[in-house]
Amino acid sequence: xxxxxxxTQVSALLSFYIDDRLSAQLKQFVESHLEVCPSCxxxxxxxxxxxxxxxxxxxxxTAVKLDYNSNQIxxxxxxxxxxxSAYVDNELSDExxxxxxxxxxxxxxxxxxxxxxxxxxxxxxxxxxxxxxxAKEDYSKYILKRIDIxxxxxxxxxxxxxVALFIVIFTIFTLxxxxxxxx
Amino acid sequence: MSGKLFxxxxxxxxxxxxxxxxxxxxxEELIKREQKNIFATFTYLSKxxxxxxxxxxxxxxxxxxxxxxLRNPKTFKSWxxxxxxxxxxxxLRKSTRKPQLVSxxxxxxxxxxxxxxxxxxxxxxxxxxxxxLDTMIKNEIKSLPEHFRIAIILRELQGLSYEEIAExxxxxxxxxxxxxxxxxxxxxxxxxxxx
Ligand SMILES: [Zn+2]
Numbered sequence: 001x002x003x004x005x006x007x008t009q010v011s012a013l014l015s016f017y018i019d020d021r022l023s024a025q026l027k028q029f030v031e032s033h034l035e036v037c038p039s040c041x042x043x044x045x046x047x048x049x050x051x052x053x054x055x056x057x058x059x060x061x062t063a064v065k066l067d068y069n070s071n072q073i074x075x076x077x078x079x080x081x082x083x084x085s086a087y088v089d090n091e092l093s094d095e096x097x098x099x100x101x102x103x104x105x106x107x108x109x110x111x112x113x114x115x116x117x118x119x120x121x122x123x124x125x126x127x128x129x130x131x132x133x134x135a136k137e138d139y140s141k142y143i144l145k146r147i148d149i150x151x152x153x154x155x156x157x158x159x160x161x162x163v164a165l166f167i168v169i170f171t172i173f174t175l176x177x178x179x180x181x182x183x
Numbered sequence: 184m185s186g187k188l189f190x191x192x193x194x195x196x197x198x199x200x201x202x203x204x205x206x207x208x209x210x211e212e213l214i215k216r217e218q219k220n221i222f223a224t225f226t227y228l229s230k231x232x233x234x235x236x237x238x239x240x241x242x243x244x245x246x247x248x249x250x251x252x253l254r255n256p257k258t259f260k261s262w263x264x265x266x267x268x269x270x271x272x273x274x275l276r277k278s279t280r281k282p283q284l285v286s287x288x289x290x291x292x293x294x295x296x297x298x299x300x301x302x303x304x305x306x307x308x309x310x311x312x313x314x315x316l317d318t319m320i321k322n323e324i325k326s327l328p329e330h331f332r333i334a335i336i337l338r339e340l341q342g343l344s345y346e347e348i349a350e351x352x353x354x355x356x357x358x359x360x361x362x363x364x365x366x367x368x369x370x371x372x373x374x375x376x377x378x
Binding site for chain 2: 081082084085086089091116117119120121123124125127128130131132133134135137138139140141142143144146147
C-alpha cells in the first residue's frame, strides 16, 4: 500500500528523515516523494548540507579541550599568551582558534589580555603612520641617477670591448694580407 | 592626461611590472611610493639615527637594481622586505664589532645591565624626562632583542604573514610565532604606563 504524501507533509517530515527517526514505512513514503518532486528534493539537499555543517562545528567545539591550565592566571600561561598573539594575527588553525575563543569568552582576564593586544597594535600603527608621514626626503632622482650612471659605465665598457676586439681582428687581417702580399 | 598623474594612479603590481621593463617613470613612482615606508621601517630597526638615511637609500638602490630578478610581481612586498631584513642584519654585523653596541639578546637583570654595560640607548638626562609616547615606543622597539625586533616590525608595520617572516629571517614559523608573542609581551610591559 502506498500513500502519496503532499509537499507540505514531506517538508514537515524532512528533518526527522535526516535524523533517521521515521518508521520504515513513513521513510519509504518520503523517499518515493523525493524521487518524483524536484522542489522537495532541493529542500532536502539544502537541509542536509546545513545539518552536516552544524554537526561539524559542534564536533570541533567539543573535541577542543579547554586545556589551557585553568588554575593559572592567563598572564602566566605561556601557551595561551603565544596563541593569543597568533590569534590577533589570524595565524592559528581552526582548532586553536576555537580554543582561544572559548578561553577568552570564559575568562575576564584573558579578555583583558586580548584587548591589550589590540591596543598595542593600534598604538604601534599610529606611531608608524606618524613616522611615515614625517619622512620628507625624496630619493627617487638620486637613485635613478645612480642607476643611469652605472648603466652608462657598463654600456660604454662593453662598447669599448667590442671596438677593441674589432681593432684586433682588423689588425690581424691586415697583417695577414700584407704578409701574403709580400710573399 | 598628464604623465605624472597617470603613474600615480597605477596599482603597485603593475608599477612593478612596468619598472621591470625599464620604464623609468614607473620606477620613479615606485621609489616615491616605497621610500617613506622604508625610511620609517629603518627608524624602528636601526639604533643609530645617522644610519637611517643611508640604509633607506641602499634599500631603494637594491630594489631598483634587483627588480629585474623578481619573478613574481605579486611577491614584491615580501621581496622588498627581504632586502630590508638583509640590510638590518648587515648593519648589526658591522656594529657588533664596535664595543659600545653590546647585543642584548638575552635579557640581563636590571642590575647587571645598568652597572656593567653602559646604556647608550638614551642619555641619562633624557631618561629622566617624561618622553612622548611615540619616542617611548621607538625606544622600546629598539631595545628589543634583534630577532624579536625584526619579527614584530615585519608583522605589525609591514603586515607580512608568519610564513613570509620565517622566509625573510631564515627560521621556522613556530619560531616566528614565539618571537612575535614575546616581543609583544615585552612591549606591553615597557609601555604599560602609556597604553
Ligand atoms: Zn514535494
